Every structure is written in C-alpha cells, then in structure tokens.
Amino acid sequence: MNKILHLKKEHQKLVTNVEKEVFPNNWTSEQITLHLENKFSWNIGLLINNKIVSYSLCLFNSDYIEILRIGTLESYRSRGFASVLISNVEEFAIKKSIGKIQLELKENNKNAYKLYTSKNFKIDSIRKKYYLKEKKDAILMSKIL
Numbered sequence: 001m002n003k004i005l006h007l008k009k010e011h012q013k014l015v016t017n018v019e020k021e022v023f024p025n026n027w028t029s030e031q032i033t034l035h036l037e038n039k040f041s042w043n044i045g046l047l048i049n050n051k052i053v054s055y056s057l058c059l060f061n062s063d064y065i066e067i068l069r070i071g072t073l074e075s076y077r078s079r080g081f082a083s084v085l086i087s088n089v090e091e092f093a094i095k096k097s098i099g100k101i102q103l104e105l106k107e108n109n110k111n112a113y114k115l116y117t118s119k120n121f122k123i124d125s126i127r128k129k130y131y132l133k134e135k136k137d138a139i140l141m142s143k144i145l
C-alpha cells in the first residue's frame with residue numbers, strides 16, 4: 001500500500017539509503033541528520049511496502065518553502081510519485097500561509113525540468129556555471145501559491 005510518511009530524525013537511515021541510490025552527489029548521513037533535526041525542515045517520503053521509493057526534503061520560512069532534494073528510485077520513476085510529493089508540499093505551504101515554493105536544478109536535468117513545468121513552476125533566474133566541475137548553469141524556479 002502507498003503511504004506518505006513525514007520523515008523525522010528516526011528515519012535518517014532510510015533517507016540516507018534512498019539518497020545514495022538517487023543522487024551521485026548524495027548528502028552524507030551527517031548532513032541528512034542535521035537537516036531532519038532542523039525545526040524549519042519539512043520532509044516527506046512515499047512508502048511502498050515499507051520502502052521509501054520517492055522523497056522530498058524541504059526548508060521553509062514565513063515567505064517561501066524550498067525543495068532542496070527530491071528524488072524517486074529509478075525503477076519507480078514516471079508513475080507520478082514526485083508529482084504527488086510536490087502537491088503535498090503545496091498543501092503544507094498553503095496551510096502555513098507560505099506564498100511561494102522554490103527550487104533549483106541543473107540545466108541538463110530534463111526529467112526534473114519537465115516535472116516542474118508540469119506543476120506550473122516558472123523560471124526566475126539562471127546562475128551561470130553554478131556547477132563548477134561540469135560548467136553547467138543552475139536554473140532557479142518557483143511557483144507562487
């Protein structure tokens with residue numbers, strides 16, 4: 001059964017494992033612990049048979065919520081899971097009267113770009129050659145709620 005789980009400190013190991021599988025430049029377990037402990041973080045995972053298959057790690061303040069990490073295990077992609085997580089972030093933001101969701105992606109991340117445009121995110125600005133090693137730009141996108 002699919003279930004959305006609010007990720008807290010006690011889920012650190014589960015999050016570290018999924019993060020390792022999804023991102024080549026993964027956050028370390030220490031970074032994940034610090035993030036999950038931050039009272040301004042809001043984090044959710046989609047569980048199938050007690051395994052996190054898709055997750056999103058966010059930080060918020062009164063003005064905006066930022067999606068810092070979002071990922072789906074490769075074999076579970078294109079089933080709408082990340083899209084469902086973004087809808088959950090939107091619902092949380094609206095409940096908290098937070099007016100904006102923002103995020104950043106690498107210019108060549110086509111799947112992420114398609115996902116965000118399908119959720120009506122718009123480009124705000126480009127950080128030229130932000131990813132130094134790959135000489136790639138960062139695209140900053142947001143959605144006003």
Ligand SMILES: CC(C)(COP(=O)(O)OP(=O)(O)OC[C@H]1O[C@@H](n2cnc3c(N)ncnc32)[C@H](O)[C@@H]1OP(=O)(O)O)[C@@H](O)C(=O)NCCC(=O)NCCS
Binds near residue numbers: 070106
């Ligand atoms: C980007 C990423 C998070 C998308 O996750 P996802 O769970 O596959 O996303 P979704 O399924 O919600 O949406 C992606 C596609 O699935 C399609 N989709 C949505 N529901 C669907 C369904 N029920 N059946 C089939 N396809 C569906 C969407 O339309 C979209 O298709 P498109 O790309 O052809 O337009 C995923 O590719 C990923 O983890 N990438 C590596 C990490 C990463 O780059 N993260 C983003 C950093 S900015």
